[in-house]
Amino acid sequence: MTTDDMTEQTTTQKTQTTNITNARRGDVKPPTRRIELGPLAQDAVDWMRRHPLTVIFAAMTLAINIGFALWCMATGSAYPPLFGRISYRRLAHGMFYAVPLALMLVGHPLRLLLDVPALMAAGSVAESRFGAAKTIWISLICSIGGLAAGMGVSVMVNGHLPIWHSMMRFGYVLGPLTLAVGPVMAASAFSSLMWRRRVRVVVYAVAAALVLYRGEPGDYCIMFAAAFGHLLGYLMSPSASGEEQATQTRMRITRIEARKMTGVLTAVCALGPLAALMSPVHRGPLSTLGLLMGPNRFDYTRLHECLAGAGTADCFLQYRVQRVSMPGGVIVSVLPLLMMLVVAYGLYRGRRLAAWLSIMLNACTVVMALLYCFIFPIVQSPDGIRSLIMHGAVRTAFSTATLPLACIVIVALTLRSFPLAIRWERLVVALSIVVAVFVMLCIVYVGTGLARPAEFSTAPSLAMLLADLPQRFVPIGFLNGLAPLFLPASAFTSAVYQGIGPVFWIVALMVTLWCFLDSSMQGERERHQASQLVEVDGESMSFMGTWSGNRYWFSESGRSVIAYRVVYGIALTVTGPFGDRGEWSRDLKDFAAFCAEHSWTPVFYSVHEAQRDELSAMGFTSLDVGTEMVVRPEQWQTRGRKWQDVRTAINKAKREGIVDVMCSFDEAPLGVQSQIIDISEQWAEEKSLPEMKFTLGGVDELIDPRVRLLYALDGDGIVQAVTSWLPTWRGGVIVGWTLDFMRHRPESPNGVMEFLIARMAERLRDEGAEFMSLSAAPLAGISVMDGVDGENGDADGGRSAVPDSGTVFLQHVLMSVADIIEPVYGFHSLFRFKRKFQPEEQGVYIAYPDAAKLPQIALAVVQSYLPDMKPADVARFVRALGQ
Incomplete structure (x- = not known):
């Protein structure tokens, strides 16, 4: 034991003795044993401490709903209880005490399995931004406005439905989401551009699906509460500067x-019709599935009368109930x-x-939707438009077609x-299977219909079977206004x-999923072969050739590409x-000969000096496009x-x-992966131009397992910045790494x-790497290089002392491009940034054979x-060239 250890032990013993003595005297309390929590449990406790309002509201929602559910079961009454519902009639009579309960009940x-997690997510976002007090009054403003507007619009849209009179009599609940959606929409105004879009798109999509596919008054209230929260967030957020507003406009x-x-x-639109199952107000192609939960009874006698020629509104109800009573029709609607x-x-x-x-x-x-809900009912109904409107086909067609049109x-x-x-071979196989089946x-x-006509309610003819055939593959919600031609009887x-x-x-369904799980793509075989060759030998930026979007030319031996x-x-x-x-x-x-065969002009981009000289001897003109x-x-020091x-x-x-x-x-x-993305x-979204590709990698290029990531992690587990490094092989051995991906948080x-x-330089020094390339800033540091005359080249490889006019033109074009994108991507700033590390500067060049192809x-x-x-963007680029 060292002297320091003995001293520390002695000090600890003295401290414990002093604490015990003081505790006996009553001066201090003896130390209490602290309960240690697991990491996840500790995170949950910390989250609850930071969001007390959200926790209390979610707990109250759970307690109230579970309590009333148990009370309704014990008393045999309907849930939700009648006194917890609101209606226009009750509000007109001043029964406003039911509103708070209607907002808490589901x-x-x-x-509750869906609403409570949604409440906790929305509440935590709003409370983190505004605090508890401000979140409460934002929620009150948005929910009151949403109630007034939503209930009024729902009456105008659905007030003529028979079921609406029943809802006005017995009332309905609004749900706790009406209280939570406004604050989260207001909080979105203070988030980043990306998360602002995500929150608003998802909230509006879910609210629209509920309104169009279910249509309860509470759904309209949620939609308008979200709109009020959106407006309130816009008014509350600090005014952006002119430059920030321009950036947001070009976002x-x-x-x-x-x-x-x-x-x-697309997933929201697909799940939207299922909302019809949870409400007496049925909408969309799955609307008739709601009848499975309703009190309607199937009357075979009345159905046969309808098939024999009766044409009242009750017949359409019997048609709907009959289709729902068949499991096959229900399955066709779900698949x-x-x-x-x-x-x-x-x-x-x-x-x-x-x-x-x-x-x-x-x-x-x-x-x-147009055929089965609009055109066919007009053809079949003797009352024409009147019957069409009476049975709601126009409204059904509109609500069914709205979201699909938006998705298109x-x-x-x-x-x-x-x-x-997807590979063409797999597509052909998949299509063949579907068509054959x-x-x-x-x-x-x-x-079957022609062989056993007696086993149907009406003996079907060939024409009747062909006319009925499409209905066997169509969701039953599209057939509400269409009378069956015949029914099976065995x-x-x-x-x-x-x-x-x-x-x-x-x-x-299975064939489609099989296609989506295809791990290969067109050209993937060539790309895989190129990925193997890059591990044989290459230069500092050769790995960029393995990225998607490239074609590949292989030598006759197949050993180079x-x-x-x-x-x-x-x-x-x-x-x-x-x-x-x-x-x-x-x-x-x-490769130049290969391009000539295809009537292409070969242009070698980002080549180094040795290859530039070889191309110059072939009659190519060169221009530098960056500095690596x-x-x-091994020389790293600071x-x-x-x-x-x-x-x-x-x-x-x-x-x-x-x-x-x-x-x-x-x-x-x-x-960490989610944070990096x-x-x-x-x-990328805060740039006014699209994300750049070609020799600049993005998230897709990070996934290759050969690429190294080096990221900065703070004490709270937050990724502050990330870089990616591309390997370079020589003789099958990695000799260096090239910087590609560089991104950080705005507040890092x-x-x-x-x-x-x-840190990367220190790591590579310890590994014995030959070089660390910081890559080249594209289009930065451009200067005219060698103007070449293929026929009158000098002895030094075709170099000319005076650059030709074509080279100057291309130089000016690329410099103009660099000037346009400089405010967005800052390549000149990046160029200066990399010089901090005292690197060797090596030029990279573009070489082309024909000045006539410069545009x-x-x-x-x-x-x-x-x-x-x-x-x-092209028009703006051309205008900038002319200035």
Whole structure:
């Protein structure tokens, strides 16, 4: 035992003796044993302490609803209790005491499983932003406004329904979400642009689905309470400066965020019709499913009278009850919802097939809504328009078609956000299976009707069977105003009558899911081969050639490859060749010949000096497009005045408890992955131009397990900044790493990026890496290089002392592009930032053979960096060039 240990032990013993003596005297209390909680339990306790209002309100909601549910069971009365409901008649008589209870009660105790988590999520967001007192009065303002507007509009829309008179008599509850939705919408005005959009889109989508598919007065109140919260948040939030307002006006949604939000909206639209099951007010294609829970009885005698020619309103009710009484009809109504959920999953994963299926299915919904709810009832009803209006077909068609039309528009506008294709072989197999099953089922149905006509209520003819056939595959909600042509009268014909629809939808569902789970894409085989060759030999930026969006040219031996993309007839490479280094010189010539065969102009982008010289000897003209910053880890040190900023950043990070963590994306905890994605999405959406691609990676490029992540984590487990590093192989061995992804939170401490890069240099120094490249800032530091005349080149490789006019033109175009995007992406600032680390500066170049193609080359470079650029962006770009 050391002297320090003995001293510490002695001090501890003295302290314990003193505490015991003081406790005996009564001066101090003896120390109490503290109960240690697990990490999750401690987090829950901390969350409850920070959100007391939310906890109290959720507990009151649970206690009141469970208490009244038990009381109603004990007394045999209906739930919710009559005195806890409100109606227009009761409010007119001054019975306002029922309003608080109506806002706390839910329509069915099982709804607490959905409402209570929603209350806790919404309440915690609002309370964290406003505090308890301000959240209460915001909730009161929004709920009072929502009640007044929502109840008034619900009367105007649904006041003519017979069921509305019953609701006015017995009353209804509003639900606690009416109190919670306003504050969360108001709080969204104070969040980041990305989360502001997420909260508002999801809240409005859910409220719209409830209104259009269920239509209770409480749903209208939720919708208007959300609108009042939105308005109140806008009025309360601090006024943005002119520059911030311009940024918000030009705010763009990234591809990843677009497909996530589109997938969520599609899922909401798919689940919306299920709301009809929880309410006596039925809407949408699944409206008749609500009859399963209602008091209606199936009258076979009355149904046969209706089929024999009777045409009253009661007949339509019997048709609906009859269809619901058949399990096959119910299953056919549920399976399309599951199909839309599968499509929503495909959209969320970025599948192009899911986007087209979403458009197709929603278009079919709109067409069938018009046919079965509007056109066919007019043709069949002797009263024409009058009967149509009486049976609510117009209203049903409108409510059914509204959200599908909105989904079509949203998916069409974000179609480019779903780039992942399915292999053609798998698509052909899937389509063949679906078509074959459909044809087979149709043959079975028609054959059964013709072979056993006596086993139906009316002997069907071929025409009748073909006319009834589409109804076997359509959700029964679309058939409310359509009289059945015949009904099955035996077990066998009933099984065929009800079974062909579910079988078809089950097969289609399984085949669609099989397509979405395809792990490969078009060109994935070539990309996989290129990914293997990059591990043989390459340069500092060769790994960028393995990213999606590239095509691949392989040498005759297959041991080397060039990654490129064709834009405006320009075959623009992503750096030079990689793979077998001995083939690189030959690859440059063979690739140029390959492009000539396809009438493309080969343009080599981001090549280094050695390859530039070889291309110059081939008659290419070159221009530098950036400067790569290379650090030698074995020489890394931070001594001297030049390193003052880096030393300060390192020391500041240590004082604030920030640590660096290195791993791959898959190895990172799920919470860290989510934070990295959010940091990236927020960074990208605050730019006035679309997210740049080509030689600049995003979240999609982080997922490769060969890519290293180095992120800064503070003491609270918050990711403050993240960088990604791309490997470079030589002879099958990693010799260096190249910086690619650099993003941080807006509120992260200054110097956190310097800290991460410095820590990476220290790590690579310890590993013995040959180099650490900070990559090149695209289009920064441009200067005219060698103007080349292919026929009159000088002995030094075709260099000319005077640059040609074409090179100057391309230089000016790229400099104009750099000037336009500089305020957004700050490449010149990035260029200066990287110089803090005292790197070696190495030029990267663009080499092209034909000056006549310069306009196409300029557009190809811009389009490659900004693939999501729209015509308005192009017009702004062209105007800027002319200034």
